[in-house]
Each structure stands twice: as structure tokens, then as C-alpha cells.
Amino acid sequence: MKVPAFSPDTFILDPTSHVRTLSGSLWRVFRTEGAHSLAWNELRHYGPIPNMRFDPQPPPTGTYLDIGVMYAATRPVTALGEVYQATRVIDRSMGGATIASWIPSRPLVLLDLTSNWPVVNGAAAAMMMNEKASTQAWARAICERHGDVLDGLYHQSTINNEPLVTLFSRTKRVSAFPARVRFSARLSDVTADEIVAQATKNLGYASL
Numbered sequence: 001m002k003v004p005a006f007s008p009d010t011f012i013l014d015p016t017s018h019v020r021t022l023s024g025s026l027w028r029v030f031r032t033e034g035a036h037s038l039a040w041n042e043l044r045h046y047g048p049i050p051n052m053r054f055d056p057q058p059p060p061t062g063t064y065l066d067i068g069v070m071y072a073a074t075r076p077v078t079a080l081g082e083v084y085q086a087t088r089v090i091d092r093s094m095g096g097a098t099i100a101s102w103i104p105s106r107p108l109v110l111l112d113l114t115s116n117w118p119v120v121n122g123a124a125a126a127m128m129m130n131e132k133a134s135t136q137a138w139a140r141a142i143c144e145r146h147g148d149v150l151d152g153l154y155h156q157s158t159i160n161n162e163p164l165v166t167l168f169s170r171t172k173r174v175s176a177f178p179a180r181v182r183f184s185a186r187l188s189d190v191t192a193d194e195i196v197a198q199a200t201k202n203l204g205y206a207s208l
Contacts, residue, residue: 027079040100053136074163
């Protein structure tokens with residue numbers, strides 16, 4: 001079942017079955033050099049980018065200072081799998097590629113897309129793997145209607161079916177980032193060797 005291009009006018013949201021909290025480690029891979037560099041705790045305000053599933057910014061693509069997004073995973077292998085899925089090659093030097101991990105400073109409140117929330121609202125679990133123009137529209141509607149109580153989305157990777165978390169601007173308005181990162185390393189550094197080796201083994205990717 002395809003995800004409709006437009007969401008219903010209102011959402012059914014049962015906090016007891018559609019919302020989950022997350023307090024464990026999160027991982028992300030990001031650029032630290034060039035025009036699109038970011039800090040480990042910085043949301044991206046430029047969007048929507050066509051190949052990013054849950055960008056909440058409205059078209060046309062531009063910079064929206066009050067609407068941010070960050071894609072993270074609960075395991076480093078999944079974070080690397082998502083970022084390098086197009087080429088299946090982990091380029092350890094391009095753009096100062098860095099991997100970082102942190103523990104949220106408070107429990108994150110996430111809309112659980114692995115629950116029955118999509119289907120009771122007229123979509124389906126395919127939301128986690130459907131056309132991105134449609135899923136972006138749904139993400140935008142979720143932010144607009146429930147961005148005051150939801151920190152983001154809990155969903156599954158289309159690469160290895162492991163958990164992903166998409167964070168929205170509430171994580172900055174109601175601070176959810178610790179003062180210090182727990183782990184951070186350039187992918188080109190020796191401290192990232194084991195992480196990259198695990199990813200290439202588990203995903204079948206190559207590395208440069």
C-alpha cells in the first residue's frame with residue numbers, strides 16, 4: 001500500500017500505543033568540512049532535500065531557521081549504512097566525515113511508526129520506505145500538529161531493519177542534547193577503525 005500524498009486533516013494519536021520514549025545512545029555520521037558541515041548536536045535547517053525521507057521543511061527548498069531535522073540511529077553500523085547506501089562505499093575522508101554518539105539529556109518522546117499509527121491514520125508501514133515526497137509531507141504535518149509534544153520519529157532502516165530516529169526542532173526548544181558528546185571520531189582516524197570494520201562486515205560495504 002502506498003502512502004497517500006496528503007495526510008488526513010487530523011491525526012489519531014494514542015500516547016499509550018503510538019508514542020515511545022528513548023533514553024539510550026544515538027549515533028550519527030556527518031560532515032565537518034565544506035559548505036554543508038554541521039556540529040554533532042546541530043540540526044539541519046536547509047530542506048527539504050529530495051532523497052531524505054522525513055525532512056519536515058516545506059517546499060521550496062531553502063533555509064528554515066525554526067524547522068530543523070537530524071537523522072540518527074541506535075547503532076553505529078546502521079548510521080553508516082544509511083549515510084553510504086547510495087554507493088555502498090564508506091568514504092572515510094570525504095567532507096571530514098565524522099561519527100558521533102551521545103545519550104540524550106532527557107528521554108526523547110517519539111512517534112512510533114512501527115506501531116499501528118500509520119495504518120489507523122490512512123497510511124501503512126510502507127511509510128518507512130515509500131516515496132519520499134509523500135513521507136516528507138507527512139513529516140511536515142506531524143511537526144505542524146504535534147511538534148510541541150513530539151521530539152521526532154522512531155522508525156526502521158530500509159538497509160538493515162534496525163531502529164532509526166529522526167529528530168525535530170523540539171529537541172532544541174526543550175533541550176535534549178548533553179553538554180558534551182560521548183564519542184566522536186573522524187572516520188579516517190584509527191579510533192574509528194573497529195566501527196568501520198564492523199559496518200563493512202555486517203553490511204557488505206567497501207571502505208576507502
